[in-house]
Amino acid sequence: xxxxxxxxxxxxxxxxxxxxxxxxxxxxxxxxxxxxxxxxxxxxxxxxxxxxxxxxxxxxxxxxxxxxxxxxxxxxxxxxxxxxxxxxxxxxxxxxxxxxxxxxxxxxxxxxxxxxxxxxxxxxxxxxxxxxxxxxxxxxxxxxxxxxxxxxxxxxxxxxxxxxxxxxxxxxxxxxxxxxxxxxxxxxxxxxxxxxxxxxxxxxxxxxxxxxxxxxxxxxxxxxxxxxxxxxxxxxxxxxxxxxxxxxxxxxxx
Amino acid sequence: xxxxxxxxxxxxxxxxxxxxxxxxxxxxxxxxxxxxxxxxxxxxxxxxxxxxxxxxxxxxxxxxxxxxxxxxxxxxxxxxxxxxxxxxxxxxxxxxx
Numbered sequence: 451x452x453x454x455x456x457x458x459x460x461x462x463x464x465x466x467x468x469x470x471x472x473x474x475x476x477x478x479x480x481x482x483x484x485x486x487x488x489x490x491x492x493x494x495x496x497x498x499x500x501x502x503x504x505x506x507x508x509x510x511x512x513x514x515x516x517x518x519x520x521x522x523x524x525x526x527x528x529x530x531x532x533x534x535x536x537x538x539x540x541x542x543x544x545x546x547x548x549x550x551x552x553x554x555x556x557x558x559x560x561x562x563x564x565x566x567x568x569x570x571x572x573x574x575x576x577x578x579x580x581x582x583x584x585x586x587x588x589x590x591x592x593x594x595x596x597x598x599x600x601x602x603x604x605x606x607x608x609x610x611x612x613x614x615x616x617x618x619x620x621x622x623x624x625x626x627x628x629x630x631x632x633x634x635x636x637x638x639x640x641x642x643x644x645x646x647x648x649x650x651x652x653x654x655x656x657x658x659x660x661x662x663x664x665x666x667x668x669x670x671x672x673x674x675x676x677x678x679x680x681x682x683x684x685x686x687x688x689x690x691x692x693x694x695x696x697x698x699x700x701x702x703x704x
Numbered sequence: 705x706x707x708x709x710x711x712x713x714x715x716x717x718x719x720x721x722x723x724x725x726x727x728x729x730x731x732x733x734x735x736x737x738x739x740x741x742x743x744x745x746x747x748x749x750x751x752x753x754x755x756x757x758x759x760x761x762x763x764x765x766x767x768x769x770x771x772x773x774x775x776x777x778x779x780x781x782x783x784x785x786x787x788x789x790x791x792x793x794x795x796x797x798x799x800x801x
Contacts, residue, residue, distance in 0.1 A: 455789065458708070461715055484737055486753030487744060527784040533777030537770045540722045545729045546739050580769050586755045640740060644747045654747055661739045668721045675714040680781070682707055688788035 458683065482573070482591045483636060485584025492643045497589030500570075503597045507566035514564065521560070528556030529568045531680060535673060536572055536595075542665045550673035551632050554625030555680065557600035558607045569596025594635035603628025618678050625677035629670040633662040 488496070514521050535552030542548060556565045570592040576582040583591045603624040610620035641655035744751060761769070 458711055461712065482737060484741060484753070486755035487741065489751075490754065523784055523787065526780055530777040530780035530784070534774045534781065535777075537774035537777065539770070541725045541729075543725045543729055545725070575773065580766055580773075581761060582766075584755065640744070644744055644751070646747055654743075657743055657747075658740060661743065668725065672718045672721050675718050679711055679714050682711055683785055684788070686707065687785055687792055 455683075455687075482576070482583035482595075483587040483640065485577070485581070486586060487584075488587045488590055488639070488643055490586075492639070493586045493589060495589075496587075496593050496639065500566075500589045500593040500597060503563070503566045504570060504592070507563045510561065510563040511567055514560070524559055525556075525564065525568075527684075528559055528565070529571070531555050531677075532565075532568055532572050533575075535676065536576070540669055540672065542668050544661070544665045546661070546665055548633070548662070548665045548669055550669045550676075551595050551599055551629050552673065552677075553595060553600045553632070554603040554621075554628035554673065555677045557604045557628055558621060558624050562597075562600035562604040565600035566592070566596045569600070590639050591636070594639065595632045598635040599628040599632035602631035618681070621681055622674040622678050626670040626674035629673045630663065630666055633666040634659065637662045 511525070515525070532552035532555075535550045537549065539547045539549045551569070553565050553569050556568060570588070573583055573588055573591050573595060577584050577588055577591075606627045607620050607624035610616055610623055613620075637655055637658035640658045641651050644654055645651045646653040646657065
Protein backbone atom coordinates (compact mmCIF):
# COMPACT_ATOMS: atom_id res chain seq x y z
CA UNK A 451 0.00 0.00 0.00
CA UNK A 452 2.71 2.41 1.01
CA UNK A 453 4.76 1.60 -1.99
CA UNK A 454 1.82 1.90 -4.29
CA UNK A 455 0.83 5.31 -3.08
CA UNK A 456 4.42 6.44 -3.35
CA UNK A 457 4.47 5.44 -6.99
CA UNK A 458 1.16 7.02 -7.78
CA UNK A 459 2.35 10.20 -6.13
CA UNK A 460 5.58 10.06 -8.09
CA UNK A 461 3.54 9.60 -11.24
CA UNK A 462 1.50 12.67 -10.41
CA UNK A 463 4.63 14.74 -9.83
CA UNK A 464 6.15 13.45 -13.05
CA UNK A 465 2.94 14.21 -14.92
CA UNK A 466 2.89 17.78 -13.69
CA UNK A 467 6.58 18.20 -14.41
CA UNK A 468 6.00 17.15 -17.97
CA UNK A 469 3.26 19.76 -18.23
CA UNK A 470 5.49 22.49 -17.05
CA UNK A 471 8.30 21.53 -19.34
CA UNK A 472 5.96 21.48 -22.30
CA UNK A 473 4.29 24.66 -21.27
CA UNK A 474 6.79 27.37 -21.76
CA UNK A 475 4.47 30.28 -21.47
CA UNK A 476 4.82 32.13 -24.73
CA UNK A 477 2.39 34.90 -23.97
CA UNK A 478 2.00 36.66 -20.72
CA UNK A 479 -1.67 36.07 -20.09
CA UNK A 480 -4.00 33.24 -20.85
CA UNK A 481 -7.67 32.73 -20.24
CA UNK A 482 -10.27 34.79 -18.49
CA UNK A 483 -11.36 38.18 -19.69
CA UNK A 484 -8.44 40.53 -19.55
CA UNK A 485 -8.25 43.62 -17.38
CA UNK A 486 -10.12 46.53 -18.92
CA UNK A 487 -11.49 44.48 -21.78
CA UNK A 488 -15.09 44.59 -20.66
CA UNK A 489 -16.96 47.90 -21.07
CA UNK A 490 -17.74 49.58 -17.73
CA UNK A 491 -21.45 48.82 -17.84
CA UNK A 492 -20.92 45.10 -18.34
CA UNK A 493 -18.14 44.94 -15.77
CA UNK A 494 -20.52 46.40 -13.18
CA UNK A 495 -23.36 44.15 -14.33
CA UNK A 496 -21.34 40.96 -13.82
CA UNK A 497 -20.04 42.14 -10.47
CA UNK A 498 -23.64 42.69 -9.40
CA UNK A 499 -24.62 39.26 -10.70
CA UNK A 500 -21.74 37.59 -8.90
CA UNK A 501 -21.91 39.20 -5.45
CA UNK A 502 -25.16 37.53 -4.25
CA UNK A 503 -23.65 34.12 -5.01
CA UNK A 504 -20.52 35.07 -3.11
CA UNK A 505 -22.55 36.10 -0.06
CA UNK A 506 -24.67 32.93 -0.21
CA UNK A 507 -21.46 30.94 -0.56
CA UNK A 508 -19.98 32.46 2.58
CA UNK A 509 -23.16 31.78 4.53
CA UNK A 510 -23.20 28.20 3.29
CA UNK A 511 -19.54 27.73 4.14
CA UNK A 512 -19.99 28.98 7.67
CA UNK A 513 -22.97 26.75 8.26
CA UNK A 514 -21.14 23.75 6.85
CA UNK A 515 -18.00 24.18 8.89
CA UNK A 516 -19.92 24.86 12.08
CA UNK A 517 -21.92 21.65 11.71
CA UNK A 518 -18.99 19.62 10.53
CA UNK A 519 -15.54 20.92 11.33
CA UNK A 520 -14.09 17.87 9.58
CA UNK A 521 -15.28 19.31 6.30
CA UNK A 522 -12.60 21.99 6.51
CA UNK A 523 -10.04 19.49 5.37
CA UNK A 524 -11.97 18.63 2.24
CA UNK A 525 -12.66 22.29 1.68
CA UNK A 526 -8.92 22.90 1.67
CA UNK A 527 -8.50 20.03 -0.71
CA UNK A 528 -11.11 21.36 -3.13
CA UNK A 529 -9.48 24.78 -3.01
CA UNK A 530 -6.03 23.33 -3.57
CA UNK A 531 -7.24 21.32 -6.55
CA UNK A 532 -8.66 24.47 -8.13
CA UNK A 533 -5.39 26.22 -7.39
CA UNK A 534 -3.30 23.58 -9.11
CA UNK A 535 -5.49 23.07 -12.15
CA UNK A 536 -5.96 26.73 -12.90
CA UNK A 537 -2.19 27.16 -12.91
CA UNK A 538 -1.72 24.53 -15.62
CA UNK A 539 -1.72 26.16 -18.99
CA UNK A 540 -2.02 23.35 -21.46
CA UNK A 541 -1.62 23.44 -25.21
CA UNK A 542 -4.75 22.48 -27.10
CA UNK A 543 -5.95 21.44 -30.53
CA UNK A 544 -6.62 24.95 -31.75
CA UNK A 545 -2.98 25.91 -31.41
CA UNK A 546 -3.52 28.09 -28.40
CA UNK A 547 -3.24 27.38 -24.72
CA UNK A 548 -5.71 27.53 -21.90
CA UNK A 549 -6.10 26.12 -18.43
CA UNK A 550 -8.71 23.98 -16.70
CA UNK A 551 -10.71 25.32 -13.77
CA UNK A 552 -10.73 22.53 -11.22
CA UNK A 553 -14.08 23.58 -9.83
CA UNK A 554 -15.99 20.39 -10.65
CA UNK A 555 -14.51 18.31 -7.83
CA UNK A 556 -15.40 20.84 -5.15
CA UNK A 557 -18.87 21.35 -6.57
CA UNK A 558 -19.57 17.64 -6.36
CA UNK A 559 -18.03 17.21 -2.90
CA UNK A 560 -19.29 20.37 -1.23
CA UNK A 561 -22.07 21.69 -3.43
CA UNK A 562 -21.83 24.55 -5.90
CA UNK A 563 -22.17 27.51 -3.52
CA UNK A 564 -18.93 27.11 -1.57
CA UNK A 565 -17.04 26.95 -4.86
CA UNK A 566 -18.19 30.51 -5.58
CA UNK A 567 -16.00 31.61 -2.70
CA UNK A 568 -13.07 29.29 -3.39
CA UNK A 569 -13.03 30.01 -7.11
CA UNK A 570 -13.08 33.75 -6.63
CA UNK A 571 -10.14 33.58 -4.22
CA UNK A 572 -8.14 31.79 -6.91
CA UNK A 573 -9.17 34.38 -9.49
CA UNK A 574 -8.23 37.21 -7.17
CA UNK A 575 -4.79 35.71 -6.66
CA UNK A 576 -4.31 35.48 -10.40
CA UNK A 577 -5.68 38.94 -11.09
CA UNK A 578 -3.56 40.70 -8.49
CA UNK A 579 -0.31 38.78 -8.69
CA UNK A 580 -0.28 37.47 -12.21
CA UNK A 581 -2.02 40.17 -14.21
CA UNK A 582 -4.14 37.28 -15.44
CA UNK A 583 -7.78 38.23 -15.70
CA UNK A 584 -8.27 41.49 -13.83
CA UNK A 585 -9.92 43.39 -11.02
CA UNK A 586 -12.52 45.11 -13.19
CA UNK A 587 -13.34 41.87 -14.97
CA UNK A 588 -13.20 39.78 -11.79
CA UNK A 589 -16.98 39.89 -11.43
CA UNK A 590 -17.49 38.44 -14.91
CA UNK A 591 -14.71 35.89 -14.57
CA UNK A 592 -15.88 34.80 -11.14
CA UNK A 593 -19.42 34.46 -12.44
CA UNK A 594 -18.29 32.11 -15.22
CA UNK A 595 -15.70 30.10 -13.32
CA UNK A 596 -16.90 30.15 -9.73
CA UNK A 597 -20.68 30.26 -10.21
CA UNK A 598 -21.81 29.01 -13.63
CA UNK A 599 -19.22 26.21 -13.90
CA UNK A 600 -19.84 24.64 -10.49
CA UNK A 601 -23.62 24.86 -10.87
CA UNK A 602 -23.51 23.22 -14.29
CA UNK A 603 -21.18 20.50 -13.03
CA UNK A 604 -23.28 19.88 -9.97
CA UNK A 605 -26.45 19.60 -12.04
CA UNK A 606 -24.80 17.07 -14.34
CA UNK A 607 -23.56 15.06 -11.37
CA UNK A 608 -27.00 14.98 -9.79
CA UNK A 609 -28.62 13.89 -13.03
CA UNK A 610 -26.11 11.17 -13.73
CA UNK A 611 -26.23 9.81 -10.21
CA UNK A 612 -29.77 8.77 -10.97
CA UNK A 613 -28.25 6.09 -13.14
CA UNK A 614 -27.12 3.13 -11.10
CA UNK A 615 -23.43 2.43 -10.49
CA UNK A 616 -22.07 5.31 -12.44
CA UNK A 617 -20.33 7.36 -9.83
CA UNK A 618 -17.02 7.83 -11.60
CA UNK A 619 -18.58 8.54 -14.95
CA UNK A 620 -20.83 11.09 -13.26
CA UNK A 621 -17.81 12.70 -11.64
CA UNK A 622 -15.92 12.78 -14.91
CA UNK A 623 -18.82 14.43 -16.72
CA UNK A 624 -19.41 16.88 -13.89
CA UNK A 625 -15.80 18.05 -13.97
CA UNK A 626 -15.68 18.27 -17.75
CA UNK A 627 -18.97 20.15 -17.94
CA UNK A 628 -17.97 22.56 -15.17
CA UNK A 629 -14.79 23.29 -17.08
CA UNK A 630 -16.34 23.66 -20.50
CA UNK A 631 -19.36 25.66 -19.41
CA UNK A 632 -17.06 28.18 -17.73
CA UNK A 633 -15.66 29.10 -21.10
CA UNK A 634 -18.98 28.97 -22.88
CA UNK A 635 -20.16 31.55 -20.39
CA UNK A 636 -17.00 33.58 -20.95
CA UNK A 637 -17.71 33.55 -24.69
CA UNK A 638 -21.25 34.66 -24.02
CA UNK A 639 -20.09 37.49 -21.77
CA UNK A 640 -17.76 38.76 -24.45
CA UNK A 641 -20.37 38.31 -27.17
CA UNK A 642 -23.02 40.42 -25.46
CA UNK A 643 -20.43 43.10 -24.77
CA UNK A 644 -19.07 43.03 -28.31
CA UNK A 645 -21.81 42.09 -30.77
CA UNK A 646 -20.59 41.75 -34.34
CA UNK A 647 -21.55 44.47 -36.81
CA UNK A 648 -23.34 41.93 -38.94
CA UNK A 649 -24.86 38.94 -37.21
CA UNK A 650 -24.96 40.61 -33.80
CA UNK A 651 -24.50 38.72 -30.58
CA UNK A 652 -24.85 35.28 -32.11
CA UNK A 653 -22.12 35.81 -34.67
CA UNK A 654 -19.67 37.08 -32.14
CA UNK A 655 -20.67 34.35 -29.68
CA UNK A 656 -19.65 31.80 -32.30
CA UNK A 657 -16.43 33.65 -32.83
CA UNK A 658 -15.44 33.84 -29.17
CA UNK A 659 -16.75 30.33 -28.65
CA UNK A 660 -14.45 29.18 -31.42
CA UNK A 661 -11.52 30.52 -29.44
CA UNK A 662 -12.41 29.70 -25.86
CA UNK A 663 -14.77 26.76 -25.96
CA UNK A 664 -13.11 24.74 -28.71
CA UNK A 665 -9.70 25.22 -27.12
CA UNK A 666 -11.22 24.00 -23.91
CA UNK A 667 -12.65 20.67 -25.09
CA UNK A 668 -9.51 18.54 -24.67
CA UNK A 669 -8.75 20.37 -21.44
CA UNK A 670 -12.18 19.55 -20.13
CA UNK A 671 -11.47 15.88 -20.79
CA UNK A 672 -8.13 16.19 -19.00
CA UNK A 673 -9.79 17.84 -16.06
CA UNK A 674 -12.40 15.10 -15.89
CA UNK A 675 -9.68 12.46 -15.81
CA UNK A 676 -7.60 14.24 -13.18
CA UNK A 677 -10.67 14.70 -11.03
CA UNK A 678 -11.52 11.00 -11.13
CA UNK A 679 -7.88 10.25 -10.35
CA UNK A 680 -7.91 12.33 -7.19
CA UNK A 681 -11.30 10.88 -6.28
CA UNK A 682 -9.88 7.36 -6.53
CA UNK A 683 -7.10 8.22 -4.13
CA UNK A 684 -9.42 9.93 -1.73
CA UNK A 685 -11.64 6.95 -1.78
CA UNK A 686 -8.95 4.46 -1.06
CA UNK A 687 -7.54 6.56 1.79
CA UNK A 688 -10.65 7.79 3.35
CA UNK A 689 -13.92 6.09 2.55
CA UNK A 690 -15.36 7.43 5.80
CA UNK A 691 -14.76 11.07 4.99
CA UNK A 692 -16.48 10.73 1.66
CA UNK A 693 -19.52 9.01 3.02
CA UNK A 694 -19.78 11.69 5.69
CA UNK A 695 -19.81 14.19 2.87
CA UNK A 696 -22.57 12.47 1.07
CA UNK A 697 -24.77 12.46 4.10
CA UNK A 698 -24.12 16.04 5.10
CA UNK A 699 -23.85 17.78 1.81
CA UNK A 700 -26.06 15.98 -0.58
CA UNK A 701 -28.74 15.48 1.99
CA UNK A 702 -29.60 11.84 2.51
CA UNK A 703 -28.00 9.21 0.40
CA UNK A 704 -26.52 10.15 -2.93
CA UNK B 705 -8.26 -4.07 -14.10
CA UNK B 706 -6.99 -2.74 -10.82
CA UNK B 707 -7.33 0.86 -9.76
CA UNK B 708 -3.61 1.24 -10.11
CA UNK B 709 -3.78 0.52 -13.81
CA UNK B 710 -6.80 2.66 -14.34
CA UNK B 711 -5.11 5.55 -12.61
CA UNK B 712 -2.01 5.07 -14.71
CA UNK B 713 -4.01 4.99 -17.92
CA UNK B 714 -5.87 8.11 -16.97
CA UNK B 715 -2.62 9.96 -16.33
CA UNK B 716 -1.30 8.76 -19.65
CA UNK B 717 -4.42 10.01 -21.41
CA UNK B 718 -4.01 13.43 -19.83
CA UNK B 719 -0.39 13.63 -20.89
CA UNK B 720 -1.27 12.56 -24.42
CA UNK B 721 -4.06 15.12 -24.65
CA UNK B 722 -1.43 17.68 -23.92
CA UNK B 723 1.41 16.35 -26.03
CA UNK B 724 -0.49 15.45 -29.18
CA UNK B 725 -1.66 18.98 -29.95
CA UNK B 726 1.93 20.15 -29.55
CA UNK B 727 3.12 17.59 -32.05
CA UNK B 728 0.26 17.65 -34.50
CA UNK B 729 -1.00 21.20 -34.55
CA UNK B 730 1.02 24.00 -35.92
CA UNK B 731 0.47 27.00 -33.79
CA UNK B 732 2.00 29.52 -31.49
CA UNK B 733 0.23 28.16 -28.43
CA UNK B 734 -0.30 31.64 -27.15
CA UNK B 735 -2.99 32.24 -24.59
CA UNK B 736 -6.57 31.91 -25.79
CA UNK B 737 -7.33 35.26 -24.18
CA UNK B 738 -4.82 37.00 -26.37
CA UNK B 739 -6.61 35.51 -29.34
CA UNK B 740 -9.85 36.88 -27.92
CA UNK B 741 -8.21 40.26 -27.61
CA UNK B 742 -7.60 40.12 -31.37
CA UNK B 743 -11.26 39.37 -32.04
CA UNK B 744 -12.39 42.25 -29.85
CA UNK B 745 -10.17 44.63 -31.77
CA UNK B 746 -11.59 43.24 -34.99
CA UNK B 747 -15.23 43.55 -33.92
CA UNK B 748 -14.85 46.95 -32.40
CA UNK B 749 -11.70 48.69 -33.64
CA UNK B 750 -12.39 51.73 -31.49
CA UNK B 751 -12.44 49.87 -28.21
CA UNK B 752 -9.76 50.96 -25.79
CA UNK B 753 -9.15 48.98 -22.61
CA UNK B 754 -10.11 51.41 -19.88
CA UNK B 755 -8.18 49.88 -17.07
CA UNK B 756 -4.65 48.56 -16.96
CA UNK B 757 -3.37 45.63 -14.94
CA UNK B 758 -1.88 46.97 -11.75
CA UNK B 759 1.47 45.42 -12.48
CA UNK B 760 2.84 43.83 -15.60
CA UNK B 761 5.43 41.30 -14.59
CA UNK B 762 8.17 39.92 -16.79
CA UNK B 763 7.25 36.58 -18.39
CA UNK B 764 9.78 34.65 -16.35
CA UNK B 765 8.53 36.00 -13.03
CA UNK B 766 5.01 35.26 -14.08
CA UNK B 767 5.77 31.66 -14.94
CA UNK B 768 7.46 31.39 -11.54
CA UNK B 769 4.28 32.62 -9.87
CA UNK B 770 2.19 30.14 -11.83
CA UNK B 771 4.54 27.38 -10.76
CA UNK B 772 4.26 28.65 -7.20
CA UNK B 773 0.48 28.58 -7.40
CA UNK B 774 0.56 24.98 -8.56
CA UNK B 775 3.15 24.08 -5.94
CA UNK B 776 1.07 25.50 -3.10
CA UNK B 777 -1.98 23.64 -4.34
CA UNK B 778 -0.07 20.39 -4.81
CA UNK B 779 1.40 20.77 -1.32
CA UNK B 780 -2.02 21.13 0.26
CA UNK B 781 -3.37 18.16 -1.70
CA UNK B 782 -0.40 16.07 -0.62
CA UNK B 783 -0.85 17.13 2.99
CA UNK B 784 -4.55 16.29 2.95
CA UNK B 785 -4.11 12.89 1.35
CA UNK B 786 -1.30 12.14 3.77
CA UNK B 787 -3.38 13.17 6.74
CA UNK B 788 -6.36 11.10 5.63
CA UNK B 789 -4.15 8.12 5.04
CA UNK B 790 -2.50 8.54 8.42
CA UNK B 791 -5.87 8.82 10.15
CA UNK B 792 -6.93 5.63 8.57
CA UNK B 793 -4.09 4.26 10.65
CA UNK B 794 -3.54 0.57 10.85
CA UNK B 795 -6.97 -0.15 9.45
CA UNK B 796 -6.56 -1.81 6.26
CA UNK B 797 -4.68 -2.53 3.27
CA UNK B 798 -6.75 -3.47 0.33
CA UNK B 799 -9.75 -1.27 0.72
CA UNK B 800 -9.01 0.12 -2.71
CA UNK B 801 -9.43 -2.78 -5.08
